[in-house]
Amino acid sequence: MTVIERVRIGRGGSGRGGTGSGGPAARAAQDLLRVARLFAVTGRVAGPAVGAAVRHRVAGRRQEAARTLYHAAPVLLARLGATFIKAGQVLATRRDILPPALCDQLGTLHDDVPATSAAHTARMLREAYGDDLHVLFPHVELTPVAAGSIACVHRAVDQQGRTVALKIRRPNIDRLMARDLRLMRRGAALAARLPAFAGLPVTEIVGQMCDAVAGQVDFRAEADSLHRLRHNLSGVARVWVPAVRQELCRDTVIAMEFIEDLDGDARSVAPVMRKKFAESALISIYHMLFVDGFVHCDMHPGNLNFTPRGQVVVLDAGFSVQLTDRLRRLFAEFFMNMAVGRGTRCAEIVVESATGLSPTADVDGFLERMADLVRRNHGLPAKEFSLMGFATEMFDLQRNHGVHAAPELIFPLLSLLVIEGTIRELHPGIDFQETAKPVINRGLWSAQRPGTGRN
Known part of the structure; x- marks a missing residue:
């Protein structure tokens, strides 16, 4: 069974300035508030697991202690939200530095989140396309065909009558993730100074992870990557990468051909x-x-x-x-x-x-x-x-x-x-x-x- 994220993505505020507005003092205050929330969630979710692990260690059951913590990791990351889910998915691949049993548990993290509301989807489309929205897309289904922690995918029809898939970024998710990634980098810099992490490339590992996660919010770069993959794999039999409709893409929307069935x-x-x-x-x-x-x-x-x-x-x-x-x-x-x-x-x-x-x-x-x-x-x-x-x-x-x-x-x-x-x-x-x-x-x-x- 996969771990299911039940966090509401828009918790940091649904307005345009809900996650990153204001000067340095305001941003510092927002960071402190976010840190407090993260610590509160971590205490509620991880506290019982840490207590159980300590009891196993005292009793000499080291492997059971490790398993307890590994099982708790994806549950905690899912509760912390989208940035941490994506970070866990990236870390699940790092079998070169993390124990395989932990990677197995992190590998259960998948996006399975409530869809963006129709009102938020309509707002994001208006912000992306302005007055051209209904000209470019005479029909858009506001109920998504797929929902992820960063974006939802909607079926639409363009002005040429082609069915297209619109991958629409969730409101404010870029700002929320940028803040979380900034806090992760700072946390890694502090952890690297601790004796327990001496000799380990903590900041490098966390930096690579943060770069990988940040790249998944850059829709212009992803559209280019899809286009390159389609070109590169065009000669491989029976492999299909959807065509990107570059003229219909925006910073917060990727438009591509819709593949049925x-x-x-x-x-x-x-x-x-x-x-x-x-x-x-x-x-x-x-x-x-x-x-x-x-x-x-x-x-x-x-x-x-x-x-x-x-x-x-x-x-x-x-x-x-x-x-x-x-x-x-x-x-x-x-x-x-x-x-x-x-x-x-x-x-x-x-x-x-x-x-x-x-x-x-x-x-x-x-x-x-x-x-x-x-x-x-x-x-x-x-x-x-x-x-x-x-x-x-x-x-x-x-x-x-x-x-x-x-x-x-x-x-x-x-x-x-x-x-x-x-x-x-x-x-x-x-x-x-x-x-x-x-x-x-x-x-x-x-x-x-x-x-x-x-x-």
């Missing part, structure tokens, strides 16, 4: 079709990773849908990462060497791509154990190979030996891990390593395609 669960279709879905979804991720280097990093099941005509539909590109050409090639080389069992070279690539080493790093030990990990997994039958298990062990080795992974590689890799379960359900026998080989070859040896945005 989307289904997030393809398990009910014929086995042959399920296999095609799995292959197309996997190849699309590989194409992002190895060929274009522009990667959709939020490929959870809600953003990966299917149509009765056999297409895989990729949605919501607000959390995307552009790899440098060097990192893209290293990524491709790593997977190629893993597929042929060259463990030593795989280990060397991880070190080459690392952002740094801890003062006590054991590089030789890491190289030896990483090479062994690749050798143990090479040649396993497809049904026995687990990409998640492989990555989790690799991250453990990096943490234990002081090799700091580059976040530019971690986020894209974990986009693949996120959909491994979905792909396995559709096609249990799919071979992740063999499927990757032809795409890796294109990425390593083909000429750079114009317009991909690589650097």
Whole structure:
């Protein structure tokens, strides 16, 4: 079961100036009020869990204490609101720095929130389009077809008679999230000074998370990302990214083609079709990773849908990462060497791509154990190979030996891990390593395609 957010997004005020108006003194007062509310909610939700965890620790049940806290984490984040839900979703991918059991719990965080009221939706549309609203859209359904913590999606008809999807940002959500992210950064800066966090890149980790969350409120950037993904994946069979109607987009609205009959669960279709879905979804991720280097990093099941005509539909590109050409090639080389069992070279690539080493790093030990990990997994039958298990062990080795992974590689890799379960359900026998080989070859040896945005 997923954790359900029951927080009313507009709690900070529904007026234009409800979350960020006034000078520095007013903003400081608002920050203090927000901190007080966050602490109050944290005390009510986390207090019982912390008490139970302490009792487990006193009794010598360390694992039970950890499980108690991990179970409480997504409940707390859901109660704290949209910014913290998004932050938890990003942190759920950081298996390179967080315990896998905690990441599993954070992975249950999904947007499932009450829809924006019709009055608020109408107001946001008027603010976005002004007097042109009814000219551009003769018909808009104020009841959304989907509701998330940042935006709701509405069906509309444009002046050419085309059915379009309007992703409309919730009122004031940008200001509320900007304030929460500012407080998170300040909290991280204070935490980094504490002895308990000595030697840990707390501010860097929180900064990366905040950047990822902030990007999901920038609708102009997301529209551009969707357009790029549509172009980049146009040659991948059975993959469909909705076309963006750039002339109809605004700062708070993304307009795109409306795709009918989307289904997030393809398990009910014929086995042959399920296999095609799995292959197309996997190849699309590989194409992002190895060929274009522009990667959709939020490929959870809600953003990966299917149509009765056999297409895989990729949605919501607000959390995307552009790899440098060097990192893209290293990524491709790593997977190629893993597929042929060259463990030593795989280990060397991880070190080459690392952002740094801890003062006590054991590089030789890491190289030896990483090479062994690749050798143990090479040649396993497809049904026995687990990409998640492989990555989790690799991250453990990096943490234990002081090799700091580059976040530019971690986020894209974990986009693949996120959909491994979905792909396995559709096609249990799919071979992740063999499927990757032809795409890796294109990425390593083909000429750079114009317009991909690589650097």
